[in-house]
Amino acid sequence: MNSMMIPSKGIVKIDYQTPNMNNKKFKLMMHNIGYIPQSLGLIKNITVLENTLIGALPRLGKIQSLFKIFPEKEIVEAKKILKQVGLEGKEYRKAYMLSGGEKRRVAIARAFMQKPTLLLADEIVSELDSVTAREIMNLIADAQKTMNLTAIMVHHDMQLALEYANRVAVIKEGEKILEIGVEGDKIVDFQTGNLTPDEIMEMYSVDAKK
C-alpha cells in the first residue's frame, strides 16, 4: 500500500493518489505513512535513539543529514516518543541488544517519529507472548487517539484483532471472505462472502451468531 510492492491485481488509492515511489507527490505522502514490516527493519549497529531519529529524516536538510546533525527539537521529540513507548533509559542501547518486544517498540517509535497519519503494520505482534502483544497493541491504540492516526494491521490472532479493531477483514488467497465491524464489545456489521457460519466457527472458533 506504500508502493513497497506492486499489487498483482486491483488498484490502491490513498487520498486519491496511486502509490508510486517515483511520483513526487506520493513520495511526500510517504513521509507520513508509518510502515512497520514483520521483520521490523531496524538498523542493528546503531542506537535506539538513532533508529528513532530516522523517522525524522524527511524533515532534515541535506547538509544536516550528511553530518548527522539533528535539531535539538527532534531529539527532544524522539526521547518523548521513546518514553511513550516505554523505552526510557534505553535510548543509547544498540538495537541488536534489545529483546523482541523492545525491538518492536523501537520500530513503533520510528514510525511515530514520522508524525504519521497512516500506520501500516504487518504481523508485528505475532511472535510475541499475549501479554507483550497486548502491551504493544495498547500502545498503538493510545497513539491512535492522541495522534489522529489510522492504523492498518495484519494479524493471525482473530481474538486480538476483534479486541482492538474497528473493522476486521478476513482474507484468504486474495479474496475477502469475511468483514466484521466492531464498536466497543459489540459486533455491528457482519458480512460473510460465501462462507457459512459453521465454516467460520471451524476456522477461528468465533461465535458467528454473536
Place this chain on the structure above:
Amino acid sequence: MTPKNNLLIGVVIALIVAASYNIGANPIDFVEGLPNLAIIADEMTEVEPTLFVTAFWSMFETIQMAFIGTMVGVVISLPLSMFAARNLNSKYVYVPVRAILAAVRTFPSILWAILFVIMVGLGPFAGVLAIIMYTVGFVTKLQYEAIETIDSDPMDAVKSIGVSKWQLIRYVVLPESAPHLLSQMLYMFDYNVRQTSILGLVGAGGIGFYIINYIKFFEYGKAAVFMLVVLFVVLVIDWVSVKIRDKYIVKSQHGIEVTTS
C-alpha cells in the same frame, strides 16, 4: 569415492603433468638444486647486526607507505563501492563502474609501481600510488559485495519513509556495512605491508629496494637481515590485527558482547 570423482581427479593430475611438461618444470631439477639452497642458507647465517638499524628504518618507511596507501585507497573506494553496488544503482551506473574496477584489478601492484615510477620518478611516492590503485581495486570489490549482502529489510523499511538516496546510504548502508569495512581495512593494511616490501624491487621505495640490491650483489647475509625484519614486522602486524578484529568486529557482527579481560 564415486567413479566420477576418480575420473575427475585423474583428469586434474593429467592436466598438471601436461602443463608441467609444456613449461619445462622438471622435479629432478628441484632435487638437484637443493644443495644450492644449502649454500645460500649458509651465507645467510652470516648476518651483519649493524644493518638492523637501517633495516628497521626502511621497514618503517614501508609501513608508512602501506598506511597512506591503505587509508587513501579505502577513502576513495567507499564512494566508488556505492556506485558499484547492484542494490543501490541502475545497471547503467554499476556496469561501467565495475568494468573500470575490473580493469584496475587486472594489474598486480608491481605493474602499477612500474607505471608510477615512470610517471613520478623513483621513490616511495610511486609505491604509495601503486598501493592506492591496488587497494581501490580490491576494497571496492569487497565493499560492494558487503553492501549487496546487507539485509534488505532495514533498507525497505527506511525507504518506505520516503528518504532520499543519500540519506539511505548515510543512515542504513554505512552503519550496516561498517563492520565489514573495518575488517577489510585491517586485512588490506596487512596485505599492503607485505606488498610494499616487494615494491622496492622496481625502485618504488621501501625495504624491498635493499633486499633486491643485496641479492643482486650476492650478499645474502645482508639481505637476510632485511628479510628477518620483514618477517618479524609482518608477524607483529598480523598479531595486532587479530587482536583488533576480536575486540571490535566479532562483537558487532554477532551481536554479542565480548568482554576482554
